[in-house]
Amino acid sequence: MHTLAILPCGNKKIWDKEGDIGPVPARDAYIGTFHRLCRAYAEMFYPQWVILSAKHGFLQPEDTVSGPYDLSFSHKSDDIISMQSLAEQVQKKRLSDFQHFVVLTGKKYKPIIEKSLGPHADIEMPLLGSRGIGEMQQKLKQAVKEERPLQ
Template identity: 90%
Template sequence: MTTLAILPCGNRKIWDKEGEIGPVFARDAYIGTFHRLCRAYAEMFHPQWVILSAKHGFLQLEDTVPGPYDLSFSHKSDDIISMKCLAEQVRKKRLNDFQHLVVLTGKKYKPIVEKSFGPHANIEMPLLGSRGIGEMQQKLKQALKEGRPL
């Protein structure tokens, strides 16, 4: 079965450290602790992965992020990518070719991924039920340390 991991982007971005760097590949844009743990987990257990951004949608590793932004799906903003655009990206980037999705986020991303991929998507959310980002980070660290997926 082909699995795609979906990682959250995160607040901290490369421009927070290197302000004048300009556009970067998506794989280099996000530097926060939670994102880095999700990435390490994905690289260990699910080598196919994308980053879900409220501004840019589903980012593949070689996609370019033009510059800094501060946006999340919990914000109220016209700059948030629409569900229609997300569903289009799933189709255009052939993300719907994957039979299994492992979504490394909390509950706020669940309806977004479900609507983007449609009602028949096989979605697993191993961090669901965690009592916050601290517990999610602990679970990821433990899985990495033990070499055992959640």
């Protein structure tokens, strides 16, 4: 089955450590623990993955992130990418070619994912039901260590 993993971006970015680094590929932009665990998990089980950013939308690993920003889907801001733009990216970046999506986020991303991928998308969210980010990180760490995908 043709599966795409969707990872959250995260608050901690490369510019927090190297402020003058300039634009970087999305794969290098996000350096927080949760993002890194999600990426390690995705790279182990799913060769194709994207990062979901509240500012930039769906980022392929090679897409450029121009610089630091502080934005999340829970913020109230005009800078948050619109649902229409997300849905357009799904088409333009051919994400709709995938039959299955493994979304490595908590419940706050669920409506965003469902709306942007459409009603017929086969979406799996193996971290739903976790009691917070600490438990999610433990599950990801364990899955990578044991080389066993989350159920």
